[in-house]
Amino acid sequence: MVCSKHLSQSAQCLQNPIRIAVVGSGPSGLRILGSHKHLYILFKRQGKPNHAKPQRGLVVCQLNVINSFTTTALNKRVTFMGNISIGSDISLQQIRDNYNAVVLCYGAAQDRKLNIEGEDVSHVISARRFVGWYNGVPDDRDLDIDLNCETAVIIGQGNVAIDCARILLTDSQQILSNTDITKHSLEKLSKSNIKNVYIIGRRGPMQVSFTIKEFRELTKLMNCKTIMSSEECDQIPQTILESLERPKKRLTELIIKVSKESSTDVEKNAKK
Numbered sequence: 001m002v003c004s005k006h007l008s009q010s011a012q013c014l015q016n017p018i019r020i021a022v023v024g025s026g027p028s029g030l031r032i033l034g035s036h037k038h039l040y041i042l043f044k045r046q047g048k049p050n051h052a053k054p055q056r057g058l059v060v061c062q063l064n065v066i067n068s069f070t071t072t073a074l075n076k077r078v079t080f081m082g083n084i085s086i087g088s089d090i091s092l093q094q095i096r097d098n099y100n101a102v103v104l105c106y107g108a109a110q111d112r113k114l115n116i117e118g119e120d121v122s123h124v125i126s127a128r129r130f131v132g133w134y135n136g137v138p139d140d141r142d143l144d145i146d147l148n149c150e151t152a153v154i155i156g157q158g159n160v161a162i163d164c165a166r167i168l169l170t171d172s173q174q175i176l177s178n179t180d181i182t183k184h185s186l187e188k189l190s191k192s193n194i195k196n197v198y199i200i201g202r203r204g205p206m207q208v209s210f211t212i213k214e215f216r217e218l219t220k221l222m223n224c225k226t227i228m229s230s231e232e233c234d235q236i237p238q239t240i241l242e243s244l245e246r247p248k249k250r251l252t253e254l255i256i257k258v259s260k261e262s263s264t265d266v267e268k269n270a271k272k
Contacts, residue, residue, distance in 0.1 A: 017077075021099040023086055024106035032103050033078055041099070042080045043090075045106075046138065127160050134167055134185035141184060147192035157201030162214040165197045169224050204232045205255045206240075212251040219258055227262040228255065 018038040022029050025044045033040050086092055086106075095102050111126040118124065123146045132140030152168055154161045170176055172190040201208060205228075208215075219226045233256045241252060 018100045019098075021095045021102045023095075023102065023104045025080065026105070026107060028105040029103070032105065033075070038077065040078045042078065043084050043086060043095075044080065044082045045085050046082060127154075127156065127164055130164055131160065134181055134189075136182040141182075145188065147188060147194055150193055151196045151198070152194050153198045153200060155200050157199060157203075157207075158209040159211060159214045161199050162210045162218050165199055166218055166221065168192065168194050168197050169221055171222055174222075205252065205259075206236065208251070208255070210251075212247065212254060215251065215254060219254075225262070226258055228259040230259040230263040233259040 019041070020032070020038050021041050021043060022032050023043045025042045029042060084090060086095070092102070108128055111128055113119065123144075125143065125145065129140050129143055130145070133143040133145065147168075154164055167176070167189070172186055172192070176186055176189060236252065236256065241249060244252060
């Protein structure tokens with residue numbers, strides 16, 4: 001969402017750089033900082049940017065993205081202003097009055113309730129709060145997470161679902177300890193008894209919204225096996241597969257491959 005203020009005043013822009021206020025300092029916020037001709041001020045409710053947090057920090061290619069964002073954020077034309085809550089510490093109108101443009105790219109501040117039975121039962125946790133817990137969001141630091149069970153269930157089939165599954169299944173000492181994950185979550189994850197994670201989606205493999213990079217990393221986790229139901233994957237016609245755009249086609253082909261491999265493993269174990 002962009003609120004602009006007379007950016008067409010070219011004569012003034014030549015003399016004075018355009019001042020752009022960016023509310024939010026995650027990857028989407030830092031992608032705004034593309035032009036070196038402007039001055040940027042990042043506003044964040046927490047005290048530090050969250051672009052380097054390990055939500056997807058286990059993927060090598062994304063570590064390169066993090067490094068790129070860090071370089072961008074350290075540019076002398078970028079100013080970070082943390083511990084500022086828009087609406088209480090400063091109003092949106094005040095920001096609009098003092099900057100040429102305002103870009104709002106903050107994440108969800110609250111959970112969206114589904115109003116279904118069991119939603120408020122103990123240990124039913126939103127992904128927003130779980131991600132905040134291991135990413136160091138102050139409001140989620142004391143989140144009560146029970147990892148003494150063997151099975152966790154994740155509702156949803158997007159990148160966040162994959163991220164949550166990887167955090168729960170990744171070796172905390174060998175892998176997570178080398179990221180900037182918070183100490184309190186690392187300590188609790190190191191004592192986790194979680195062995196099985198079920199990712200449940202409302203629709204089938206053709207409608208998943210995670211990307212191939214996230215899914216591939218999930219299939220490569222040490223000491224883990226990704227198992228997918230082959231029933232729906234086997235029903236995908238080859239004609240439909242061939243008609244998909246390349247990114248979606250590659251993802252679907254990988255899903256089909258994983259489902260066939262997991263089906264073969266199940267059959268082998270059944271014969272033993």
